[in-house]
Amino acid sequence: MKIFAHVEPGAPAVEMEVEHPELAGAEVLVRVTNSGVCHSDVHCQDGYFDLGDAGHYELTAAGAQYPVVLGHEIVGEVVAAGPDATVQPGDTKFIVFPWIGCGECQACREDRENYCSGAKRNLSVQRRGGYAEEVHVPDERYLVPLGDIDPSFGATLACSGLTSYSAVQKITPLPADQPVAVIGAGGVGLMTVAVLKALGHENIVAVDMSEAALENAAGVGASATVQVGGENLVQDIVEAGGGKFAAAIDLVNNGDTSTAALFAMANGGTLVSVGLFGGQYRFPTALTAFNLLNIRGNFVGSLPELKELVQLAQDVDLPRPPIREVPLTADEVNTALDGLRNRNLNGRAVLVSS
Numbered sequence: 001m002k003i004f005a006h007v008e009p010g011a012p013a014v015e016m017e018v019e020h021p022e023l024a025g026a027e028v029l030v031r032v033t034n035s036g037v038c039h040s041d042v043h044c045q046d047g048y049f050d051l052g053d054a055g056h057y058e059l060t061a062a063g064a065q066y067p068v069v070l071g072h073e074i075v076g077e078v079v080a081a082g083p084d085a086t087v088q089p090g091d092t093k094f095i096v097f098p099w100i101g102c103g104e105c106q107a108c109r110e111d112r113e114n115y116c117s118g119a120k121r122n123l124s125v126q127r128r129g130g131y132a133e134e135v136h137v138p139d140e141r142y143l144v145p146l147g148d149i150d151p152s153f154g155a156t157l158a159c160s161g162l163t164s165y166s167a168v169q170k171i172t173p174l175p176a177d178q179p180v181a182v183i184g185a186g187g188v189g190l191m192t193v194a195v196l197k198a199l200g201h202e203n204i205v206a207v208d209m210s211e212a213a214l215e216n217a218a219g220v221g222a223s224a225t226v227q228v229g230g231e232n233l234v235q236d237i238v239e240a241g242g243g244k245f246a247a248a249i250d251l252v253n254n255g256d257t258s259t260a261a262l263f264a265m266a267n268g269g270t271l272v273s274v275g276l277f278g279g280q281y282r283f284p285t286a287l288t289a290f291n292l293l294n295i296r297g298n299f300v301g302s303l304p305e306l307k308e309l310v311q312l313a314q315d316v317d318l319p320r321p322p323i324r325e326v327p328l329t330a331d332e333v334n335t336a337l338d339g340l341r342n343r344n345l346n347g348r349a350v351l352v353s354s
Ligand SMILES: [Zn+2]
Pocket: 038, 039, 040, 041, 072, 159, 160
């Protein structure tokens, strides 16, 4: 089977041929029909995450081995199943939950595999991901039926959608008129705005550097937008929300955005730090105490949360960001990753195989 792999940090994806896996237990082999290109793949292509003053977190330290196959927003059909699997090969489409843990630690036993502290099996990091003809999934339990959701949109639910949904769970319930900032209106930011809107939230302020991104955010439900670049970002955000913020979800999460969000926060407010752009919090620790602030991290989401999100997407017509479908080839993987890196990709790219 073909995989589109990066042979070393920084290298472009190249097409390679690998053997089909032998399937044991309830393992399944899924033919990839739709594979979303997510910004975290850009960091994975670089081979590290920026930890600000603490240096770099290398992908290999997380257990990745080159060549790596990125892509964790996967929709596809089962083409082969292990002896214990109940799912039959066929043309039913599934969303693949990619954030698979060790299966043994406390978090995994509680179905919070994104909190796993053991040997993770995340597709696209420790195991091969969805920039490939087929993906080997370690258990059929990680397949969530797509239903009548559009498959390219459904693919984006596995990471940007799930991350958004999980982040929103950390600030809700919240009165609908309380100001919430969504910082960064790329793929995850747009989904965050869309999920907040779908859950009935009314005061959503989107913040970004790009006018096009802010137009997208307004299109999916932001009630106000703030373009970064004015003299006083904190003041601009607070004015747009009509007061200090009950919560902020920071999809950029660098030193500037996290600091601005904390200064814009009302007493008791919650900052959810999501983005991986690197940097340091620069905020008086005493104000965290005086203002009773909460700072919470969010990394993707759990399998139960993905199921809830897929149900939500079936129940309501979630506003969706612009999606550009391109063929599933190594060239298109590279073009999409470059587009995200250079910030000239508007909305989402999804690789599609017919
Ligand atoms: Zn992702």
